[in-house]
């Protein structure tokens with residue numbers, strides 16, 4: 001079996017009131033200008049704020065029909081790049097929805113410029129949530145060196161929204177040799193793990209890691225949404241304990 005996406009793609013799938021996901025098409029990683037033949041799936045998370053504004057986390061490739069569906073959910077307002085690797089389609093959404101604000105992650109402007117991706121980030125994400133969404137979404141900067149990312153928590157639905165911090169690839173959705181390679185990293189369903197590039201930097205930033213993990217515990221998430229692989233819709237507390245360890249003191 002070849003690689004497969006999370007069908008149906010480009011449609012909103014509600015998870016709870018005011019939050020849902022949209023599975024996207026395959027993307028390919030480009031390293032040093034070379035496109036790797038490894039297809040991976042992408043996912044965007046949509047949160048509807050109480051004022052009707054929409055928070056689009058890690059927007060997937062723009063699609064006109066999807067944009068119409070999104071328009072029916074609320075007013076697209078915040079286009080969020082949670083880390084420097086997730087930003088490529090924000091410009092497309094910003095051009096379709098000029099009233100949106102693009103929020104930058106650390107180093108993303110530099111990365112976009114180097115790759116000649118046309119995107120204009122107006123605001124920077126910060127260690128604490130901005131007034132625009134703090135009543136409903138909390139956030140923190142998860143340490144991981146080069147791979148650090150902002151992670152979010154939708155309070156009403158108790159959903160933890162991660163990008164690359166945890167990867168949980170379903171092996172039967174990818175083909176060889178990538179299946180074996182993924183298996184070796186341990187980042188596969190149901191054993192999803194912290195992205196391997198983050199693990200060493202985390203060990204050198206134990207104080208920051210402890211604070212971040214403590215905050216994740218304090219949120220008491222009920223579900224964990226990921227950008228790559230299968231989300232954890234149940235037993236989020238057990239998954240958090242397995243992946244991040246016991247709550248820090």
Ligand SMILES: [Fe+2]
Nearest residue numbers: 085163164227
């Ligand atoms: Fe990613």
